[in-house]
Amino acid sequence: MSSEAQRCVDLFLDYLRGEKRASPHTITNYQRDLQRLQRFCTERQIKAWELVQATDIRLYVATRHKANIEAKSIQRELAAIRSFFRFLLKKQWVEQNPAQGVQAPKSAKKLPKTLDVDQVAGILDAPPDSVLEIRDLAIFELFYSSGLRLSELVMLDITDLSVSEGTLRIRHGKGGKQRQVPVGAKAIQVIQQWLRYRPDCASSALFITMRGARLGQRSVQLRLEKWCSKNGLAEHIHPHMLRHSFASHLLESSQDIRAVQELLGHADVSTTQIYTHLDFQHLASVYDKAHPRAKRALKDG
Known part of the structure; x- marks a missing residue:
């Protein structure tokens, strides 16, 4: 990409430091993400940010996914790219934000570890x-x-x-x-x-x-x-395992997900719902051990 493209990145990072008062850690991450995108654009012979299209960003995301980068990391990179293009749009240096409608791969929800x-x-x-x-x-x-x-x-x-x-x-x-x-x-x-x-x-x-x-x-x-x-x-x-255990044990006993949501301070009940999966695992385990037909199936299998 051109030296002008690099200047846009430098000005964006200055904006993060000054107006947004972003942490050094955040700035380092954004800089690394944008450098990676620049290399990708250079390989595709895209010389300026205004020439980047949504199809280019989708291809970039697909390339990262193919390289076995975790979905959560790709989501973070996309957030940095969207923020950068919002800055360029505000400065009227581009006419669109090509990353705006691009979706990152969904990350599989990891069940939190709890204690019995x-x-x-x-x-x-x-x-x-x-x-x-x-x-x-x-x-x-x-x-x-x-x-x-x-x-x-x-x-x-x-x-x-x-x-x-x-x-x-x-x-x-x-x-x-x-x-x-x-x-x-x-x-x-x-x-x-x-x-x-x-x-x-x-x-x-x-x-x-x-x-x-x-x-x-x-x-x-x-x-x-x-x-x-x-x-x-x-x-x-x-x-956090003690917090997770609190949530899991309380939900297992009360079955009141809204109350558990309130106690945990979750803004959205969907965050609390992960503990219902833990509760189901517990019930499935009890079933496997206690149900006569389930035990027979285990022996036969």
Whole structure:
């Protein structure tokens, strides 16, 4: 492609840095995606962005798919390309956005990994040996009790918890949305134990380090790994597995998908519906083990 085409890319990246205040990570990704598209256009002897057609973008997507690039990655690349052409359109350097109607391959939904009730008990019933472990146990109990995201948990303040009402206010939900969720009696009990030992400091955070700083996401992940290792839990367990387990166990017991959606803070019920697949897997497993004709079919097969 021409030097003018490269200048358009450079101006777009400057726009992302300046007006959009995009993160360095985002800018690096966009730059790499557009460089890849430029190479593709050069191979097809397309010299300017205004000459790119929707058929070219579709062929580009097909080429990436044929190269075994994950659908999620292609979706991200397409988003970058659409954004770039929107910028060019706004500047009146092109007459159309050729990527606007192009669809990426649909990615297969991966079922989230969950723990069964015994595995959860293995995490939450082990006794703590230190103040730090009391804090950690309060964190793990709260994950499973209320189905929090990791980002939501670390942003909690002490004033977000109402012990008398058994509720928790989530002020930093996904998309800036707030919600209120119930907190189980066991979680309340362990949190109160942590608050008795919590260092007296200026921080308003519910969960802090022993120096008084708000606990970070990576620290929570590492503490859970350490706790599981100490208590002989071989499987790699991360905080979101406790959230997934909360959703799966609650849906399995209540069959109330709307309530689970509300508790998880999902904007769309379709996001919550993935847990119905997990529930079906559980039911299918029970059926295979319990139904006499199912067992016979397994033996005969």
